[in-house]
Amino acid sequence: MSDVRVWVNGSMVGPDEPSLAALDHGVTVGDGAFETCKIVDGEIFAANRHLARMDRTLAGLGLATADRDLVQQGVDTVLAAGERIGFGRLRYTITGGPGPLGSDRGDRGMTYIVTAAQAAPPASTTAVATVPWTRNERGATAGLKTTSYAENVIALAHAKDKGGTEAIFGNTRGELCEGTGSNIFVVVDGVLRTPLLDSGCLAGITRELAIEWARGAGIEVREEALPMTVLETADEAFLTSTTRDVQPIHAVDGRELRAPGPVTMRVQEAFAKASAASFNP
Ligand SMILES: Cc1ncc(COP(=O)(O)O)c(C=O)c1O
Structure with missing residues (x-):
């Protein structure tokens, strides 16, 4: 997994480096939204549709609207963090952030994670x-x-x-x-x-x-x-x-x-x- 580029809340981190609170609601109860985008020649396909769906998922979960500038910062950072990715996968995940144990939410802000990596092209069938x-x-x-x-x-x-x-x-x-x-x-x-x-x-x-x-x-x-x-x-x-x-x-x-x-x-x-x-x- 070492070739996966990882950005969390504004900074690049190593793929195996601890970077989330253990009580992040994304970890404890799966309270988060994500998008997986296709990277072709260093750029993401259908970027606007992914952002719009992210908004719908966050609204459906009752979470705040994402800070799109922060998402974009993460996307730009991982894409620029190494050689141009010819074909790959970029994922952004926004969780409810650090929370109490259990299903109640905390109020310490959401967690933003962006990752990118090369991927094998899909099989033909x-x-x-x-x-x-x-x-x-x-x-x-x-x-x-x-x-x-x-x-x-x-x-x-x-x-x-x-x-x-x-x-x-x-x-x-x-x-x-x-x-x-x-x-x-x-x-x-x-x-x-x-x-x-x-x-x-x-x-x-x-x-x-x-x-x-x-x-x-x-x-x-x-x-x-x-x-x-x-x-x-x-x-x-x-x-x-x-x-x-x-x-x-x-x-x-x-x-x-x-x-x-x-x-x-x-x-x-x-x-x-x-x-x-x-x-x-
Ligand atoms: C449950 C589920 N259905 C369908 C899809 C296909 O969606 P998309 O075409 O936006 O990748 C996905 C994408 O990962 C998915 O997680």
């Missing part, structure tokens, strides 16, 4: 596995990008045991929802479909761009409630996420799919073309 646990579409943190991600850790380990690189959740209504760090699209009867946001999935930035740019290229996209069983019959499926972009799925629970199928390929082309033309869409 992937396998996914469904998991027996549900997303709670009515939960207090539904649709928020919070640091309370232990459910995702458990689900991803389960999927990896089953040979996948991503776990797929249904929600409490038995509908298709999302992955641990990705959104999902399927093709049924030749039409591209993806769960509605009320399924409890995160409003993925790649999801919204893929929908926008696919529609712009003349591809019909339906946001609709889909039963979990759609994964047993879909002709094509793909994941979207900041570091995967549009990633075709070649197997769901061991059932093989054409990857990329014809619709997926069109979306990949539309996404690649539009993202090359607009770095901060």
Whole structure:
């Protein structure tokens, strides 16, 4: 991990150097918001959309609005702290800050953390596995990008045991929802479909761009409630996420799919073309 650049509350620190209070609410109860952005040639893609989602997560958690100048200072500092990162991941995390033990919040200000590192480019296709646990579409943190991600850790380990690189959740209504760090699209009867946001999935930035740019290229996209069983019959499926972009799925629970199928390929082309033309869409 030594090649990860870390900035905390205004200063660069070593990746293994202690830099947070042990009672930081992000540590004790997972009370925080984060964003993961794609770095391409030393710059972050879709920076404004990430900042806007950070605001929504903080508001949903009942935390104060982030100091954007401070976030920007952290972003600029980690990006400039070494060789230009050709492809990588930048993450900023804002927690409730030092607090009392337990779920009450303290009043000593929020903690700002920014990290950046090179990353391997995404695999050209992937396998996914469904998991027996549900997303709670009515939960207090539904649709928020919070640091309370232990459910995702458990689900991803389960999927990896089953040979996948991503776990797929249904929600409490038995509908298709999302992955641990990705959104999902399927093709049924030749039409591209993806769960509605009320399924409890995160409003993925790649999801919204893929929908926008696919529609712009003349591809019909339906946001609709889909039963979990759609994964047993879909002709094509793909994941979207900041570091995967549009990633075709070649197997769901061991059932093989054409990857990329014809619709997926069109979306990949539309996404690649539009993202090359607009770095901060
Ligand atoms: C739970 C969850 N769903 C979906 C996504 C995809 O969102 P984005 O496209 O903004 O990376 C993420 C991103 O990490 C996520 O954590």
